[in-house]
Amino acid sequence: QITLKESGPTLMKPTQTLTLTCTFSGFSLSTSGVGVGWIRQPPGKALEWVALIYANDDKRYSPSLKTRLTITKDTSKNQVVLTMTNVDPVDTATYFCAHRPCTSISCYSFTTWGQGTMVTVSS
């Protein structure tokens, strides 16, 4: 069974650096083609794709957030960490991490999601 769980601060002040951790089980981020992504959702608004990291350490970022993001993985701990610098109230959202497998069937969807963690940015 694949599970993912997000963790991190619930309240941030503007200009601070946000660090979110996704701890997963049931798959390995050492397996070729596997990825873990971050997606966020402001209150009452749509999902927004944020970042993705693959087993081969290939990293992809949303063009609109790229300059502020860093995504890393710790394969031994089964964790993916997302860092966002200079947070602003518009970054207030629920942040989800999700599993992106790559099989003979597909490589382009998030098949299992974490429950999400709400981050509020306010002075």
Next chain:
Amino acid sequence: QSALTQPRSVSGSPGQSVAISCTGTSSDVGGYNYVSWYQQYPGKAPKLMIFDVSKRPSGVPDRFSGSKSGNTASLTISGLQAEDEADYYCCSYAGSYTYDVFGTGTRLTVL
């Protein structure tokens, strides 16, 4: 990269069919057969319902189907049930730079 365009809301009665559209461009929906659809209940995580335009993950009822024509993808739900009332989001691969783009989301109401 702009979000894919979905209708804000759709509705239908139990047993009926509804379709939710997802309009993008030739750089995303029209350029790749990698459109996925997610169902989300309030306060819950999204659930994958359709991937690669029309494929269903194991466990998803065959009442859910997907298709694509040009720059527009569609999710059709037949035999509507009360439990289908949720928000639905499309998502398309958009190339190696933009990568993925989500839709604006559609609230499905079962009357």
